[in-house]
Amino acid sequence: MPPIGSPAIPWAVIPLFSSLKPAERESLRPLVRIRSYDEGETIFREGDDALHFHFILGGKVKIVKAAPAGGDILLEIFGPGDPVGAIAAYEERSFPAAAVALEAASLLSVPRQEFFALLASNPLLARGLLLGLTRRMVELTRKLSERGSRVEYRIARVFLTLADRAGRSDNTGVFVPVTLSRQEIADMVGTTQETAIRIMSRWGKDGVLVTLEGGFRIPDRARLEQIPPDE
Amino acid sequence: MPPIGSPAIPWAVIPLFSSLKPAERESLRPLVRIRSYDEGETIFREGDDALHFHFILGGKVKIVKAAPAGGDILLEIFGPGDPVGAIAAYEERSFPAAAVALEAASLLSVPRQEFFALLASNPLLARGLLLGLTRRMVELTRKLSERGSRVEYRIARVFLTLADRAGRSDNTGVFVPVTLSRQEIADMVGTTQETAIRIMSRWGKDGVLVTLEGGFRIPDRARLEQIPPDE
């Protein structure tokens, strides 16, 4: 057993840390904190000071932002290995959105200062961060360009990307092991719970996308892909 | 006069290059290219291979992305000093959106390879890029959270941020020296030209925001800020 205050850190689950030298890991160990969160528990709120970088060791975390018109927008769903709150922590600014555990989760937190020092001395770390940011950027611009498309199309896109990122294929189609309420689905595409429900239950009847325990099944990807953005 | 192929480079207009050492600048000089673009001319298209990083020396450039439902979304307006196409060029991927000169513009282009090499050796450059990306990221998430707000509110937000970024204040209010067609305004908020026209001409009558030669005048910022997101 490791002594208290120096937890065993599962470096392997965090790709961004793969470039760290043993000495760097050793120096980081006494500074980091590992904490578990229950489903629905808030990790940080919109507007909080970004004092730490967080990394997901296990579980799933959603990033939500309050919309000016009321309600929330679900911006991202992160899983093991993903950095959380990196955008805000890099500058000395406050979080532009909140992070909430979508299911029971465990997070590693590194004080802002320490991570920042590491970043200055380790170009590969900077490169990894830059790479992750550009990927998210491309995703976000794609989402923005979907404005004006029908809700059904946008929900279809959500599940298609979820299928790509977390889906498991078997003989009955693709299974997406993510539990989302209809409200959360609505928040992902900027609509109301009611219309999300209508679309989801129609899809259920038609066998396009079925809700079940612990996730969703997509019997036939092509059916989802064929849903048109307009008309 | 500098010899052909080695243009005089106005380093000062590009903040990102402020950290470059004289030797680095010297090595870059024979590799870069400077080119002028007419208003409306395309700098790169969506889907093109990202072979260069571009920097704006003068003029304005818009970033537009084709929407799945048809039409364009205007994602960004960049001015002198801003990097263009950085997201795509960093990875070996193609541009996720097109760049078009909003007015006559001059751009400096650095081959992807060279810029990338520079990035690896100069941590401050990486830091600057990272900083710029995080800023844009925050902006993008804010825009995304505006889904569901009324069009009038979204257009108001566009002009308020334009006023912050490029506005010049005088005794008659703020003047925003950017020429935008009603269609381009529509593309910025994801609506149609007609509704953009209706809102803009109503604002003109009410003196909230006036269109004139070479830009727009906002007599009273507060009037724009008071426009509610819903109801």
Place this chain on the structure above:
DNA sequence: TGAACGGTATGATTTGGATCAGACCGGGTG
């Protein structure tokens, strides 16, 4: 000179989805 054209303007009509209003169901929990 006049035809073609891009941008602006305004009215009439239509519609996707928001809003409002109930209803049902399974799982806590006092």
Place this chain on the structure above:
DNA sequence: CACCCGGTCTGATCCAAATCATACCGTTCA
């Protein structure tokens, strides 16, 4: 047990904005 509560479902109504239509510039250009 009855009660409540969060999530799901469905129907009825409403409305902001899309769509369709038509007109009016100023300018380029043949």
